Amino acid sequence: MEDKKYLLQTCKHCGNKGLLKIVADYKQHFKEMDGTDVIFTADTCWVLLECPVCKGISLYKSYTDDTMVTPYGYESDVSMEYPGNKYDYKHVPESILKSYQAAVKTSKVDLNVCLIAIRAVLEKICKERGSKKKNLEAMLKEMVNKNILPETLDQCSFLIRKLGNSGAHGDDIGMSQSDVLELIDFIETILYYIYELPIKIANVNDKYNLKLENKAEKTLECE
Ligand SMILES: [Zn+2]
Structure with a gap:
């Protein structure tokens, strides 16, 4: 060395x-x-x-x-x-992972651009889980109603959506870099909850030969 x-x-x-x-x-x-x-x-x-x-x-x-x-x-x-990653993302779809990584990258460069990027990650997650709604607000509501997102995470999402809109409109919302990093932290938790946690739980169950009643991924039923 x-x-x-x-x-x-x-x-x-x-x-x-x-x-x-x-x-x-x-x-x-x-x-x-x-x-x-x-x-x-x-x-x-x-x-x-x-x-x-x-x-x-x-x-x-x-x-x-x-x-x-x-x-x-x-x-x-x-x-x-x-700096460590709080979570190890092995099962997050590649395009969503790339958007998330892009958001992290911009967080050091331009906070407004970063907010738009964080918002885009959220939209991609909703679409990937089968939402066909027109706007992010409706998508998130649907995700919570169908229990894909718990209500606590919906509150984080609300914040992201609100701030992402401000970013898109170029409003000066007086956000600091640490606020933006906090939002990235929320996104990381959502990614973990939707894509990693179910697989971790399934793996533990497999290990002890417990059969899960429903191993299927949670996605929205097409209407
Ligand atoms: Zn660097």
């Missing part, structure tokens, strides 16, 4: 994928002894990275221990510890 000055990573602050500058690093070495014999070793490398685009700081972690040896050498578990 010492001889490298840059690491190829995606900056989660702005979405830039490129060479992030290594500004500091620290290696933790762990050794388990049995008398005078070393019976287990593990290394954790912490690397502080600076994005050349947004100057955001990220913390990258790489972990290796004796159990991770392969015929090609040691494997390591790498992860971006900060």
